[in-house]
Amino acid sequence: MGLNEKPLSTLHEKASYDLADFDVPAGREEAWRFTPLARLKGLHDGKAVPGGHVRVDVDAAPEVTVETVGRDDPRLGQVYVPADRVSAQAYTAFEKATVLTVPREAVASRPTVVTLTGAGDGAAYGHLLVQVEPMAEAVVVLDHKGSAVYADNVEFAVGDGATLRVVSLQDWDDDAVHVSHHHARLGKDATFRSFAVTLGGDLVRLSPSVSYDAPGGDADLLGVYFVDAGQHLEHRLLVDHSQPNCKSNVDYRGALQGQDAHAVWIGDVIIRVEAEGTDTYELNRNLILTDGARADSVPNLEILTGEVAGAGHASASGRLDDEHLFYLQARGIPYDEARRLVIRGFLGQLVEKIQIEEIRERVMAALEAELSR
Amino acid sequence: MSTLEIRDLHVAVEDKEILRGVNLTVKSGETHAIMGPNGSGKSTLAYAIAGHPKYTITGGQVLLDGVDLLELSVDERARAGLFLAMQYPVEVPGVSVSNFLRSAVTSVRGEAPKLREFAKDLKNGMDALAIDAAFAQRNLNEGFSGGEKKRHEILQLELLKPKIAVLDETDSGLDVDALRVVSEGINRFRASGETGVLLITHYTRILRYVKPDFVHVFAAGKIVEEGGPELADKLESEGYEQYTKASA
Numbered sequence: 192m193g194l195n196e197k198p199l200s201t202l203h204e205k206a207s208y209d210l211a212d213f214d215v216p217a218g219r220e221e222a223w224r225f226t227p228l229a230r231l232k233g234l235h236d237g238k239a240v241p242g243g244h245v246r247v248d249v250d251a252a253p254e255v256t257v258e259t260v261g262r263d264d265p266r267l268g269q270v271y272v273p274a275d276r277v278s279a280q281a282y283t284a285f286e287k288a289t290v291l292t293v294p295r296e297a298v299a300s301r302p303t304v305v306t307l308t309g310a311g312d313g314a315a316y317g318h319l320l321v322q323v324e325p326m327a328e329a330v331v332v333l334d335h336k337g338s339a340v341y342a343d344n345v346e347f348a349v350g351d352g353a354t355l356r357v358v359s360l361q362d363w364d365d366d367a368v369h370v371s372h373h374h375a376r377l378g379k380d381a382t383f384r385s386f387a388v389t390l391g392g393d394l395v396r397l398s399p400s401v402s403y404d405a406p407g408g409d410a411d412l413l414g415v416y417f418v419d420a421g422q423h424l425e426h427r428l429l430v431d432h433s434q435p436n437c438k439s440n441v442d443y444r445g446a447l448q449g450q451d452a453h454a455v456w457i458g459d460v461i462i463r464v465e466a467e468g469t470d471t472y473e474l475n476r477n478l479i480l481t482d483g484a485r486a487d488s489v490p491n492l493e494i495l496t497g498e499v500a501g502a503g504h505a506s507a508s509g510r511l512d513d514e515h516l517f518y519l520q521a522r523g524i525p526y527d528e529a530r531r532l533v534i535r536g537f538l539g540q541l542v543e544k545i546q547i548e549e550i551r552e553r554v555m556a557a558l559e560a561e562l563s564r
Numbered sequence: 565m566s567t568l569e570i571r572d573l574h575v576a577v578e579d580k581e582i583l584r585g586v587n588l589t590v591k592s593g594e595t596h597a598i599m600g601p602n603g604s605g606k607s608t609l610a611y612a613i614a615g616h617p618k619y620t621i622t623g624g625q626v627l628l629d630g631v632d633l634l635e636l637s638v639d640e641r642a643r644a645g646l647f648l649a650m651q652y653p654v655e656v657p658g659v660s661v662s663n664f665l666r667s668a669v670t671s672v673r674g675e676a677p678k679l680r681e682f683a684k685d686l687k688n689g690m691d692a693l694a695i696d697a698a699f700a701q702r703n704l705n706e707g708f709s710g711g712e713k714k715r716h717e718i719l720q721l722e723l724l725k726p727k728i729a730v731l732d733e734t735d736s737g738l739d740v741d742a743l744r745v746v747s748e749g750i751n752r753f754r755a756s757g758e759t760g761v762l763l764i765t766h767y768t769r770i771l772r773y774v775k776p777d778f779v780h781v782f783a784a785g786k787i788v789e790e791g792g793p794e795l796a797d798k799l800e801s802e803g804y805e806q807y808t809k810a811s812a
Contacts, residue, residue: 512656513617518704521614521650522668522720523642532667536703538656 210237210283213276213361216326222275225455225487227423230394232340232368234277234314243312245339247289248306252299255329256292266290267320270346271374271400271409278398281316281342288318291331293353299329302547309339309367317343321357325350325378330359330547335390338364344372351378351405356385358550362557363391377408377437378393378554386545387414387443388554389424390561400429401439403466408437415538415554417561418484420449427457428473432466436500441473446534447484458490467498477508478537480530520549531562566592566629566645566727568760575612575622581622582608584785588730590760597771597796598764600782601804606764607651609782610732614648615641628728643672645727649717649734655705661716662686662700665723672724689719692752693758694745710737718749729753730762733768747773768800783807 207213215236216223223235233239249257260267267288273279293299305319321331327350335341349355355375363369369392375383389395394454401410415425445454458473477486489506511533519529538558545551570591573584582605590596598739600606612619615624615638626633633641640704665686670676677685690697693715705713714734721729731750735743747770754761756776763774771779779795780787781804788807789795 512654515656517616517638518650518654518656519659519664519667520638521637521642521648522664522724523671524667525639525671526637528667528671529639532659532664533656536656538658540658 205383207279208268208273208282210279213279216276226396226425227394230368230423231370232314234280234338234340234342234368234370239340243315243340244310245315245317245341246308246310249289249303251291251303252301252329254297254299255303258290260288260290262310264288267318270348270376271344271372273344277342277370280346281344284316285318290320290544293323293327293329295324296326298448302330302332302550304332304334305427306334309337309341309363312517314340317341319343319345321355322348323350323353323355326352328354331355332390332550333357333359334362335360335369336362338367339544340368342370347375347383349375349377349381349383352380353378354382356412357544358386360557361389361392361395361397365393366390367392368394370396371398373397375401375410377401377403377410380407383410387426388557389416392422394423396425402431403434403437406434406436408434410439413541413544414443415541416445416454417558418445418447418452418454420520423453425455429459430471432462432469432471435466436468437466439471442541443475444538446478446480446538447486448480450483452484454486455498456488460492462494462496462499464495464504467496468500469502470500471502473504475506478534479508479510534562566760568728569708571628572624573626574689575608576620576622577618580687582670582785583612586786588651588780588787590762592760593757594778595754595763595774595776596778596780597776598762598773598780598782599796599799601808602766603742604782606782607732610648610730612645614638627729631770639671647721647724647726647729648729649721649729651733653705653713653717657703657706659704661704664704665720668720669723685723689722693719693749695719711739711742714738714742718746723755724747726759728760728762732764733766735765735767743770744773768796781807
């Protein structure tokens with residue numbers, strides 16, 4: 192890369208397995224300025240009280256191999272190198288990792304569900320690797336629940352011509368703290384579909400990212416979140432286009448209600464010089480339902496080549512539309528129900544894009560529960 | 565037998581007085597046409613009765629069978645038996661027509677309709693208005709043509725069976741075929757004789773299909789002349805000029 196071709200953003204430049212390579216964040220750093228560090232329970236500064244436990248249960252499709260491995264397994268850390276302090280902390284501290292493998296050309300006959308259940312006080316660390324070998328196809332659901340102080344890294348290796356669909360549910364108890372990096376590396380003509388649903392937890396900071404090893408990769412990163420009073424739910428997306436003729440589409444939608452409900456969405460897309468023919472779009476929309484709730488939404492598109500197929504971003508945060516409510520109420524539908532219909536419609540339009548019916552219904556049911564609270 | 569009674573209604577929008585003392589009584593079995601030039605306050609009357617938050621009532625009453633609608637919320641008015649067919653029905657993303665209609669019917673009737681019955685009513689209603697069956701799965705008013713929006717308003721009218729229907733420029737933007745289909749829907753609704761219709765329009769065209777019993781001319785925020793169907797014919801030939809001059 193020449194001098195003028197270096198991305199302006201330096202957020203994602205540093206990567207290391209070594210915790211010592213990262214300073215303890217003070218709160219003013221670009222990567223941390225939205226996150227209430229005091230509520231991280233020490234995940235960021237080494238002061239976390241150990242002794243927590245997050246149980247990992249895997250209900251795998253018969254075609255998928257499940258292994259629990261030690262830290263020294265050479266396959267770990269090949270897809271993703273930690274890019275911030277908490278990620279490095281998790282990488283340094285996890286004891287066992289789970290490895291799911293979908294063999295070459297295998298088509299998993301049903302979703303593989305990984306249930307992560309937090310129990311008890313203290314911090315816990317995790318690591319998950321999902322390997323989808325060339326031409327294979329699989330659906331993986333990550334279901335987070337219970338109470339935890341949890342930092343983890345999740346690696347998705349999507350081989351040439353393979354397809355991986357991931358749904359990650361953050362359905363934690365109210366007091367949970369979760370900081371997570373999900374990184375997908377796509378082979379030639381690989382397809383990656385990710386859907387995040389973040390509902391629970393005191394503080395959730397999820398950073399899904401994608402990189403491309405070869406041309407023809409196609410990534411969809413979708414997500415919905417519902418932020419209640421006092422919750423901090425943060426999603427930090429990064430798509431790094433370094434190969435020609437790849438696609439990415441990012442669409443996150445959230446609803447916020449209650450005092451100090453706080454949503455953060457960061458959408459970084461880099462299109463490097465080599466990435467000619469890139470087609471990318473990123474979008475974030477927030478529905479702010481009450482006073483006292485706040486949404487920070489920062490799309491950031493850096494284009495370093497003139498030869499793109501398409502590149503755009505948009506962000507919009509607003510209140511419920513009075514005209515929508517008036518129309519529904521004018522047909523006799525009471526205010527509360529009219530409001531629910533509009534919110535469900537707003538989020539449901541994304542949920543409908545989940546292709547697996549049972550998962551789509553599960554997500555809708557979780558949103559319904561949130562709406563009727 | 566129902567009666568909508570509008571008594572000396574005054575309405576303002578952002579401190580500007582739009583309606584200046586409207587008096588009008590609509591009974592079941594009657595169809596009243598309100599005609600007037602653009603900007604005379606016709607639509608304001610419709611939306612103020614329905615309770616749109618943009619309009620401030622500064623005086624008067626609107627009674628439906630003795631109950632003051634102005635004391636009720638928008639949805640309570642609808643459940644009391646008032647219906648407003650809107651001139652510009654709003655698009656609501658992600659809410660399907662069938663889901664919306666079922667919620668509305670459930671709210672107005674006070675109980676969920678039996679699924680099979682509802683499906684049948686819906687299909688019959690859609691067939692009668694020449695609405696494609698796929699329509700039910702589309703998002704509310706999203707991407708509907710002008711004619712589809714109006715037909716969908718009349719479909720709701722037929723399903724909800726209100727005591728009094730206010731139709732705000734339902735004829736605007738319709739071609740002749742759509743106007744005929746929509747008018748037939750209104751006429752089916754009127755046929756029971758148990759409902760009253762307040763038809764707001766700028767043009768006399770729809771009155772050839774939906775015959776009014778009474779015609780009221782609206783200018784500068786109030787009714788300035790009243791008569792039978794023959795008054796519409798007079799407006800057809802002479803226009804509104806004499807009324808706008810008088811009120812200027």
